[in-house]
Amino acid sequence: MSLLKLNITISLDGYVAGPNQSVTDPLGEGGEKLHEWAFAVRTFRERHGMEGGATGPDDDIAAEYFQNIGATIMGRHMFGGGDGPWGNNPWNGWWGDNPPFHMPVFVLTHHARDPLEMQGETIFHFLTEGIHAALEQAKDAARGKDVNLGGGANVAQQYLMASLIDEMDIHVVPVFLGDGTRLFENTDGRQTNYECIRVVNSPTVSHYKYRSRSSRGAN
Amino acid sequence: MSLLKLNITISLDGYVAGPNQSVTDPLGEGGEKLHEWAFAVRTFRERHGMEGGATGPDDDIAAEYFQNIGATIMGRHMFGGGDGPWGNNPWNGWWGDNPPFHMPVFVLTHHARDPLEMQGETIFHFLTEGIHAALEQAKDAARGKDVNLGGGANVAQQYLMASLIDEMDIHVVPVFLGDGTRLFENTDGRQTNYECIRVVNSPTVSHYKYRSRSSRGAN
Numbered sequence: 001m002s003l004l005k006l007n008i009t010i011s012l013d014g015y016v017a018g019p020n021q022s023v024t025d026p027l028g029e030g031g032e033k034l035h036e037w038a039f040a041v042r043t044f045r046e047r048h049g050m051e052g053g054a055t056g057p058d059d060d061i062a063a064e065y066f067q068n069i070g071a072t073i074m075g076r077h078m079f080g081g082g083d084g085p086w087g088n089n090p091w092n093g094w095w096g097d098n099p100p101f102h103m104p105v106f107v108l109t110h111h112a113r114d115p116l117e118m119q120g121e122t123i124f125h126f127l128t129e130g131i132h133a134a135l136e137q138a139k140d141a142a143r144g145k146d147v148n149l150g151g152g153a154n155v156a157q158q159y160l161m162a163s164l165i166d167e168m169d170i171h172v173v174p175v176f177l178g179d180g181t182r183l184f185e186n187t188d189g190r191q192t193n194y195e196c197i198r199v200v201n202s203p204t205v206s207h208y209k210y211r212s213r214s215s216r217g218a219n
Numbered sequence: 220m221s222l223l224k225l226n227i228t229i230s231l232d233g234y235v236a237g238p239n240q241s242v243t244d245p246l247g248e249g250g251e252k253l254h255e256w257a258f259a260v261r262t263f264r265e266r267h268g269m270e271g272g273a274t275g276p277d278d279d280i281a282a283e284y285f286q287n288i289g290a291t292i293m294g295r296h297m298f299g300g301g302d303g304p305w306g307n308n309p310w311n312g313w314w315g316d317n318p319p320f321h322m323p324v325f326v327l328t329h330h331a332r333d334p335l336e337m338q339g340e341t342i343f344h345f346l347t348e349g350i351h352a353a354l355e356q357a358k359d360a361a362r363g364k365d366v367n368l369g370g371g372a373n374v375a376q377q378y379l380m381a382s383l384i385d386e387m388d389i390h391v392v393p394v395f396l397g398d399g400t401r402l403f404e405n406t407d408g409r410q411t412n413y414e415c416i417r418v419v420n421s422p423t424v425s426h427y428k429y430r431s432r433s434s435r436g437a438n
Contacts, residue, residue, distance in 0.1 A: 012389065012427060013403040013410055014233045030411070170231065172391070174415035174427045178408025184232040189397025191232055192249070196393035201420035208231060208393045 002139045003166035003215070004073075006149045006156055007065055009034045009205070010170060011177045016153045019179035023082050026094065028180045034173050037205040038062060047100035057200050061207045065169070070142025072101050073134055075155035076109040079124065086113045086126075093124070104141040106134050108155055131158050153181045160190045166215040168194055172206045221358045222385035222434070223292075225368045225375055226284055228253045228424070229389060230396045235372045238398035242301050245313065247399045253392050256424040257281060266319035276419050280426045284388070289361025291320050292353055294374035295328040298343065305332045305345075312343070323360040325353050327374055350377050372400045379409045385434040387413060391425045 010016050011034060018028030027034070038044045042053035043062035053059070076083075080093030090113060098119040099105070105124045113126040127134045138147045149159055159165050168191075170183075184191055194210035201207070229235055230253060237247030246253070257263045261272035262281035272278070295302075299312030309332060317338040318324070324343045332345040344360075346353045357366045368378055378384050387410075389402075403410055413429035420426070 012391070012415075019408070172231070172425075174418060174429075176403070176408075176410040176413060178406075178411035184395070187397075189238070189395075191395040192397035194395060196231075199393060199420070199422055199425075201418070201425065203418055206391075206418075206420065206425050210393075 002070075002142050002144060003146045004135060004149055004159065004164055005069070005146055006151075006159070006165050006168040006170075008149075008151045008156060008168075008170060008183060009038070010172055010183050012172060012174050013176045013178065014182045014184060015177040015180040016151060016156075016183050017181045018177040021077075021180070026077065026080075028177070030175065030177045031180065033175045033177075037171070037173065037202070040204075044100065047102070048096075049098050057202045058205060058207075061169075061171070061200055065148070068145050069103065069148045070145030071103055071138040072105045072148045072150055073138050073155070074105065074107055074150040075152045076107055078150055078152050078155075079105075079107045079109075085111045092116060092118070095122075098122075104138070106138045106141075108134055131155070131162060131164070135159075135164060153183050153185070156183060157186050160187050163190065163193070163212075163214065166212050168208075168210040170208045170210065172208065173204065174206075221289075221361050221363060222365045223354060223368055223378065223383055224288070224365055225370075225378070225384050225387040225389075227370045227375060227387075227389060227402060228257070229391055229402050231391060231393050232395045232397065233401045233403060234396040234399040235370060235375075235402050236400045237396040240296075240399070245296065245299075247396070249394065249396045250399065252394045252396075256390070256392065256421070259423075263319065266321070267315075268317050276421045277424060277426075280388075280390070280419055284367070287364050288322065288367045289364030290322055290357040291324045291367045291369055292357050292374070293324060293326055293369040294371045295326055297369055297371050297374075298324075298326045298328075304330045311335060311337070314341075317341075323357070325357045325360075327353055350374070350381060350383070354378075354383060372402050372404070375402060376405050379406050382409065382412070382431075382433070385431050387427075387429040389427045389429065391427065392423065393425075 018031040021028040041059035041062045045053035099122040101122045102120045107126050109126050116124040197211050198209040237250040240247040260278035260281045264272035318341040320341045321339045326345050328345050335343040416430050417428040
């Protein structure tokens with residue numbers, strides 16, 4: 001059985017991105033601070049084609065991030081900023097020539113676009129039929145493995161509202177962004193259906209794993 | 220020099236109290252889950268006149284809560300629910316005959332009331348002149364020690380907006396309340412002026428200490 005797992009980092013005041021997000025500043029002011037822990041660890045660096053990196057609890061969590069994951073879903077802004085039609089010569093997104101996914105990635109968008117094949121087995125598929133259809137296609141592509149939901153907040157909220165998320169890995173970084181995009185907003189309180197099943201801490205980030213009380217994957 | 224220290228517990232989705240707060244349910248639905256860690260440790264139990272309780276990191280944090288604190292400020296709802304004039308035979312609040320403070324407590328209210336002296340050196344003073352006057356009186360009463368700001372959210376937000384908080388001890392419990400009263404709302408992002416100077420974790424709660432970058436107490 002394939003699970004849908006949200007995996008996302010927030011600030012202590014609850015934001016996944018800072019204020020004044022734009023095409024040139026996709027994480028908003030201060031938003032890059034949320035991801036310093038990930039770029040510091042060996043697993044993420046390896047997947048990004050970079051050398052070095054720390055081992056330890058944060059790296060163990062990062063390694064788990066990719067375990068048994070066969071496909072990823074993300075919103076358009078997480079693929080690469082901007083709105084509206086893609087145009088004739090569209091950009092290939094934030095993730096570089098060799099994106100860290102190494103699996104099929106399903107990008108939710110209102111505008112159709114041909115699949116984009118990158119190095120290292122990452123293929124971006126652009127889906128315009130909404131979250132249910134995207135999840136179905138992602139699960140097919142995952143071939144029995146789980147599906148990662150990377151964000152951003154809007155897509156996470158849609159899946160949470162539809163009670164489609166089985167597990168949430170929420171990484172809390174003790175910085176404040178003060179404004180921006182909150183994860184737990186417009187969710188009608190659906191997060192109360194999740195219980196914390198594990199906490200792993202390091203000095204720079206706390207990793208909380210939640211499981212849906214109604215998930216078919218729940219014990 | 221006397222510092223103002225906010226000391227407050229929030230859920231992972233950022234709430235200090237759950238939805239549907241009322242006089243009979245002052246913490247709102249689910250809100251009591253935020254305080255289970257405190258009622259489990261020896262220091263809080265002792266101050267409440269209860270026996271037993273765990274030692275360990277959470278208890279160390281609870282002990283620190285009261286170190287060098289000479290006065291406490293809180294909002295009226297934290298003293299004891301309800302709004303409007305106190306009436307002729309007002310209630311003595313949530314905290315019982317022997318409140319855990321054992322120090323002067325300054326309650327911010329719009330309605331005057333005579334001071335209320337309880338067992339164990341707790342005296343509740345009811346102040347109607349606003350946050351600046353309350354802080355001044357609390358610092359006088361603290362005689363060089365620090366002043367604890369206990370909450371609730373509205374009072375904390377007022378002091379944060381006025382840049383009067385020197386340190387924040389924020390305890391994060393990995394439950395979701397889904398709705399209710401958020402700590403970091405209506406703060407105009409002032410929390411970004413604070414940096415995390417310490418994290419202490421236990422399986423049930425993460426304790427984050429922040430210091431104002433502009434506090435006179437900052438190094």
